[in-house]
Amino acid sequence: MTIRSTCPYCGVGCGVLLQDDGAGGLNVSGDPDHPANRGRLCSKASALGQTVGHAGRLLAPRVNGVDTDWDSALDRVADTFARTIARHGPDSVAFYASGQMLTEDYYVANKFMKGFVGTANIDTNSRLCMASTVAGHKRAFGTDTVPGTYEDLDQADLVVLVGSNLAWCHPILYQRVLAARAARGTKVVVIDPRRTATCDGADLHLPLRIGSDVALFNGLLAAIYEGNAVDTAYVARTDGFDDALTTARCSEIEPTGLDVETVHEFFRLWIGTERVVTVFSQGVNQSSSGTDKVNAILNCHIATGRIGKPGMGPFSVTGQPNAMGGREVGGLANTLACHLDLENPAHRSAVRKFWDAPRIPDAPGLKAIDMFKAVAAGRIKALWIMHTNPAVTLPDADAVRAAIAACDFTVVSDITAATDTARLADVLLPASAWAEKSGTVTNSDRTISRQRAALPAPGAARPDWWHVTQVARRMGFARAFDYDSPAEIFREHAALSGVAGALGRDFDISGLSDLSDGEYAALSPTRWPVAAKGGGRFFADGRSFHDTGRMRMIAVSWRASAAKHARRFPFRLNTGRVRDHWHTMTRTGTSPRLSAHIAEPFVEIHPTDADALGIGPDTLAELSSPTGTAILRATITDAVQPGTVFAPIHWTGETAPTGRIDALVADVTDPHSGQPDSKASFCAVRPFAAAWYGFAVSSRRVHPVSDYWAVARSDAGWRMELSGRAAPTDWEADARALFDLPNASVQMLTDPARGVARFAFHDGDRLIAALFVAPEPVAVMRDYLTELPAEDVLTGRAPADRPDPGPILCSCFGVGVNTILSAIESDGLMSVDAVGAALSAGTNCGSCRSEIAALLERSHMAEAAE
Incomplete structure (x- = not known):
């Protein structure tokens, strides 16, 4: 059976077709009938089938680190929130939500906090992006x-x-x-x-x-x-x-x-x-x-x-699969559901009447940055975090991590306990993951699409809306949260949008408020508004939703960023995403294919700056700011301007502790939106004083303790980059400790004078781990070694009769750099399209086409120079 659903990554909202692969997982392909993508998928979506396993999943509620049953965990959450509100008032609690939540989850959380707890202290990680x-x-x-x-x-x-x-x-x-x-x-x-x-x-x-x-x-x-x-x-x-x-x-x-x-x-x-x-x-x-x-x-x-x-x-264009849905249900601290205004008395009255709510706050709650400052100050005493990782993603991330750790009571709803934030929770609630839960999401052009369950949720995992309704019922709000399905929640949300439409708001899907369960199950992608007329474009007639009905132009002026730290921290730090990873990698990090493209955090530095700083290609650079530090692999490139550096946002304490780049980002925000400035913090850059560099592979997950490490999945296990400021006195002992292999047989090659050491650990004839150490960045065939080959590996190179594909460039089809270069040379390929015709590389999502073009240029320049 084929199930139509929606991709869980960016706000494009691509349709996907899900089919049982016969082994408990899924085959995932693009939906040719979905209007957003017409069958195309990007590299991340193409690899979704690799991300639906149960490894690392949270399978039971956990209180103070001990697995328990749902009733015990939910009673603990409800009792603590109720007691905190009774003692300190509703504004002493907060909820931090996520664009990973489905609209039905978001709606229930917003109704719970603003309508029944009586605080607007509910905000979302969408605050960070839109x-x-x-x-x-x-x-x-x-x-x-x-x-x-x-x-x-x-x-x-x-x-x-x-x-x-x-x-x-x-x-x-x-x-x-x-x-x-x-x-x-x-x-x-x-x-x-x-x-x-x-x-x-x-x-x-x-x-x-x-x-x-x-x-x-x-x-x-x-x-x-x-x-x-x-x-x-x-x-x-x-x-x-x-x-x-x-x-x-x-x-x-x-x-x-x-x-x-x-x-x-x-x-x-x-x-x-x-x-x-x-x-x-x-x-x-x-x-x-x-x-x-x-x-x-x-x-x-x-x-x-x-x-x-x-x-x-x-x-x-939005960054998360349901950032728009969160906006529609009032997931931000300064909004109400259905694009109604929290500070408008008529809007508050209408929502309160519709919900039959005891109270609705008349002032905005704490936006994300201020929320966690209030946690640090002790004003927020009970905090619920759902499907997001603020200990990594918020600016001044070290301070945020410390604030969560010190909070009187923290609840985290997530699919895994292995995140920087989940490790700080008093109560962990196991959540259903994508492909296990049902609901709706809204993409960047207002199209509502269904996410549908195709797999059973493992263990005791339950949908997010269920988490919230169960706590709400225990706090005395049972009648208002008596939902049995997401279809019921969607109908209520759609009905409330009719109230908003009557008040002159844009968001009106009241035409969907009477969907039967079957019609909801079969709902096709639908662009709002869905009322008297269908959802197309807005504002061609010049009329707006202001009370006057007139559009407004706003006088704005450029203003320079404050540069109070410019002397000590002369570089501007720009942050962002990479092609094949997503947020903090709880999903993409489980895919060997996606990890093969970029396996560790990096910093782009202009060649002029790298020369002045004494930073060489592939060495490590140490970044510092007034709020934190990071160690990252140096990429020397003129893609960035002199005086600026760029680093990706994805790495965490789980995958590369010194790669948590938001620890360096200042908590400066836009005065109107409260959105942080993640593109222009000030930092300093210097070479990392590495005494040694290492590369390791292992058949099982290990936890290094060196000054720098980054770990990523591979087809045969795990790969690691390592470095330290001081070389160990006994490399073999350290290698055994790294892999926890005190008694395994080992082949080794050491040259203390050159600072070189190589170790290969075996279980019989099977290679189970290997470590390569050198005083400079290790030059070995990484993609060959990640296969844990059976033949001798101490050379770090594939046998002469075995082609080395090189680092993966096209993740959709698993095509490596060396494979492309070889085809360019042997077949005389002259264009990106010719490479695609020969190897398929670049013919799916196309996001690697620029890299293929760069390889073509490099190859042809080398040929012309001969």
């Missing part, structure tokens, strides 16, 4: 409304990508853009301080200085006016145009650091192309001026009337 878009939308439109649809990408003549590495972070949308380029000549502009994989498919790249987007788009707004491109009829229905334009005309382009001709080329292209879509993502949102950046972009589309029409408009 809160500035919410604030910008509300300032311009009166509601948090995404104006356009994915079809606009197909119909645009110009797509501008701002702070978005679409090729790696939203590959399926990137493929739609490239398809439009091939079919209709769509131009692509990338605005990003880094040169990313997305830039390789662009007609123009504007590498502006970090944080200067407002200056650039103010310049565009002034150019729109000077080029007579203002849509005067549309602007006549808009407030704030004169102030926004005056401010823009007083702005300077100089803060962007871009040359004038490049800027004018962009302005001419944007102004001269009517069908233009401006896509923006984390590079815009994750900023201390993120809301102003959003409004600077919206101002340009409003001034030209290029909004809500086919092939044109501003478009926020």
Whole structure:
């Protein structure tokens, strides 16, 4: 049987087909009928079948580290929350939610906290990725409304990508853009301080200085006016145009650091192309001026009337599978369900009446950063964290970890106990994972899709909505939380949206409020609104959801980031995602295929800076900031600008303790949205004083104790990178301790004078572990060794008669670098498409095409030099 569901990764919301693989797992393929992806999947989604095993799962409730039954755990949670509220008031408790939750889970959690506990102290990790878009939308439109649809990408003549590495972070949308380029000549502009994989498919790249987007788009707004491109009829229905334009005309382009001709080329292209879509993502949102950046972009589309029409408009693409669903149910601390406003008395009254709730707070609760500061200060005494890992992901992560550890009472609902946050919990509640639970998610263009269960949940794991309702019932709210299924919750949510629609809100799915259980089970992807008319584009008529019905342009000005630490910490730290990993890797980290592309944390450093610092390729670099430190593998590249560095967000205390990059990020936030600035913290960089480097493979998980280590899954077990400031006196003893193999037979090769040591441990004829040590980064065939080959491995190289595929480049098809280079040379391949035809590499999600292009260029340059 084939089950239709939705991918659990980014906000594109791709449809997937799930089939039993006959071994307790799943075969996963793209759904050709889903409007978001039409059958395509990215590398992460293609590997979903590798991530559904039960290894490492939390299988029973756990109280103070001891497994127990559900009644005991739930009674403990309910009693402690009730007692805390009785003694210290409702604002002494908090709930931290996640864009990994389904809409039904989110709805119940929001209703529980705001309607029945009586506090708005419920926020979500979506605060970290799209809160500035919410604030910008509300300032311009009166509601948090995404104006356009994915079809606009197909119909645009110009797509501008701002702070978005679409090729790696939203590959399926990137493929739609490239398809439009091939079919209709769509131009692509990338605005990003880094040169990313997305830039390789662009007609123009504007590498502006970090944080200067407002200056650039103010310049565009002034150019729109000077080029007579203002849509005067549309602007006549808009407030704030004169102030926004005056401010823009007083702005300077100089803060962007871009040359004038490049800027004018962009302005001419944007102004001269009517069908233009401006896509923006984390590079815009994750900023201390993120809301102003959003409004600077919206101002340009409003001034030209290029909004809500086919092939044109501003478009926020979200990072999580249900960030939009969380926004719809009021998952943020300053919102109510169904896009109603917490501070609006009429809205509060309507929601309270609908829920028959005892109380609804009249002021916003604590946003994420302030919430955990309140935990640290002891004002939050009971905390519930659901499906997220704030001890790693929040800025000043070390302080957040310490705050959670010191909290009087912490509950964590998750699928595993092996996260930095779960290890700090007093009570752990086992949750159902993707493919085990049912509900809905909403993607970036407002399309509601079903996630459906295809596997039984292991042990005592239960859905998130069940966790919340069981606690709510024990706290005396049984009548309001008497749900037996997600379908019941969805119907209530849809009915409440009808109340919101009657109050003039945009979010109205009341047309779905009478779905039967069977109709809910069969629900096809549906874009909202679903009321009197279907869900298409918004704002083409110039009417907004403000009380006046008029759109608003907002006067915004560029402002420099505070540089109080610039002398001690001269580098600007940019953070973000990599292609094949997701958040803190609780899912992607279980896939050997995904771990093969990038197996350890790294930092990109410009060659000029690396030379000045004495940091060589593949050595380790130590980063420090006022809040923390990190040790990362150095990647020397001109993809970053001098004076800036880039590091990914994914590594944790479980996978690379010194790679927790958010420990370095300052807790600076946008004043309007409360979203942290994760793209522009100040840091220092220096070489890590390594006495030795190591690479190890093992058939089982081990826990190194060296100054630097990073561990990743492989097909045959685990792979590790290691390093230390001081060399051990007895390498064999340390190797045995590393693998916990005190008595295993060992082959070894040591050269103390050169600082080289190699060990291969066997169980009979089977290799079970190996360690390679050198005073410089270890040069061995890592991808060969991760197979734990039976033949002699002390050379660290594959036998001459065995091809070495090299590091995996195309994760979708498992094609290595050496395989591609060999085919280029032997078959005379001259293009990315030719490589795809020969090897399939780059023909699925396409996110590796830029890397293939780089290999082609390298190979052809080497050939020309001969």
